[in-house]
Amino acid sequence: xxxxxxxxxxxxxxxxxxxxxxxxxxxxxxxxxxxxxxxxxxxxxxxxxxxxxxxxxxxxxxxxxxxxxxxxxxxxxxxxxxxxxxxxxxxxxxxxxxxxxxxxxxxxxxxxxxxxxxxxxxxxxxxxxxxxxxxxxxxxxxxxxxxxxxxxxxxxxxxxxxxxxxxxxxxxxxxxxxxxxxxxxxxxxxxxxxxxxxxxxxxxxxxxxxxxxxxxxxxxxxxxx
Amino acid sequence: xxxxxxxxxxxxxxxxxxxxxxxxxxxxxxxxxxxxxxxxxxxxxxxxxxxxxxxxxxxxxxxxxxxxxxxxxxxxxxxxxxxxxxxxxxxxxxxxxxxxxxxxxxxxxxxxxxxxxxx
Ligand SMILES: [Zn+2]
Numbered sequence: 001x002x003x004x005x006x007x008x009x010x011x012x013x014x015x016x017x018x019x020x021x022x023x024x025x026x027x028x029x030x031x032x033x034x035x036x037x038x039x040x041x042x043x044x045x046x047x048x049x050x051x052x053x054x055x056x057x058x059x060x061x062x063x064x065x066x067x068x069x070x071x072x073x074x075x076x077x078x079x080x081x082x083x084x085x086x087x088x089x090x091x092x093x094x095x096x097x098x099x100x101x102x103x104x105x106x107x108x109x110x111x112x113x114x115x116x117x118x119x120x121x122x123x124x125x126x127x128x129x130x131x132x133x134x135x136x137x138x139x140x141x142x143x144x145x146x147x148x149x150x151x152x153x154x155x156x157x158x159x160x161x162x163x164x165x166x167x168x169x170x171x172x173x174x175x176x177x178x179x180x181x182x183x184x185x186x187x188x189x190x191x192x193x194x195x196x197x198x199x200x201x202x203x204x205x206x207x208x209x210x211x212x213x214x215x216x217x218x219x220x221x222x223x224x225x
Numbered sequence: 226x227x228x229x230x231x232x233x234x235x236x237x238x239x240x241x242x243x244x245x246x247x248x249x250x251x252x253x254x255x256x257x258x259x260x261x262x263x264x265x266x267x268x269x270x271x272x273x274x275x276x277x278x279x280x281x282x283x284x285x286x287x288x289x290x291x292x293x294x295x296x297x298x299x300x301x302x303x304x305x306x307x308x309x310x311x312x313x314x315x316x317x318x319x320x321x322x323x324x325x326x327x328x329x330x331x332x333x334x335x336x337x338x339x340x341x342x343x344x
Pocket of ligand 1: 169200
């Protein structure tokens with residue numbers, strides 16, 4: 001008969017006896033470090049690299065734990081299952097909270113602090129989307145989670161119909177992301193530039209063209225090039 | 226941008242201390258009370274794609290300041306120089322002199338004196 005306390009005792013005994021203990025600790029520490037790098041990374045190459053490296057060092061750590069086990073293999077399997085469950089939960093939840101990290105990183109503020117109509121306009125297209133602006137002269141717009149980000153540079157460069165086209169474009173991304181299967185979402189998060197990105201941009205532009213006007217989309221694009 | 230390792234004495238005028246784009250923008254800011262972004266691109270003749278990032282950097286480095294100007298449902302930045310040209314010249318001169326004195330001590334100071342007597 002298995003008892004969980006016995007198992008844990010055996011576990012602790014096996015691990016403390018193991019010569020691999022410092023290596024295991026280092027590996028887990030490394031994995032956590034790499035996950036932090038992954039979350040903070042700004043370039044896509046960095047993100048891919050840190051994500052894969054983090055997963056690898058986690059798998060190594062679990063492998064070492066398994067090899068150190070002499071008495072019970074069960075708990076290792078249980079721990080592995082727990083890890084898989086926890087990491088999938090994080091992967092599932094991350095897109096929902098990641099935009100909050102972006103709000104902090106860009107010190108973004110709700111757009112309603114400077115102008116009212118963009119949030120009203122977005123409310124028509126999506127019930128949950130929130131519009132933020134941030135302090136930078138470089139014209140940029142992007143969406144994450146349920147947030148649309150516009151730089152001040154974008155706000156001052158575009159006229160109202162162009163801004164509407166940009167907002168519609170970003171809202172399309174938000175709607176589309178919510179419909180994207182988890183695995184693809186993960187691949188988009190990790191590999192921020194993949195081949196189908198141009199395709200997505202085109203679809204978002206088509207949507208913006210339908211909601212606002214083709215001319216608005218084209219003149220906004222022209223101003224950005 | 227007035228980082229000592231980036232000072233290039235063989236360059237002309239302000240580009241000894243600023244990049245050419247930075248220098249052109251700063252000249253506009255020093256000669257105008259407040260400038261909006263389109264005025265800066267027009268007066269320098271530099272496209273927005275190069276001006277925007279440089280403006281961000283000048284603000285971050287403390288040479289330029291900007292405020293958000295709301296006009297109805299439009300917003301825009303209004304830029305101004307953080308300090309007058311003279312004060313900026315003062316800051317740069319101090320920085321360079323500090324580093325000369327730091328490196329050469331007495332020799333640098335003696336040279337400043339002969340320089341002053343010559344004038
Ligand atoms: Zn897009």
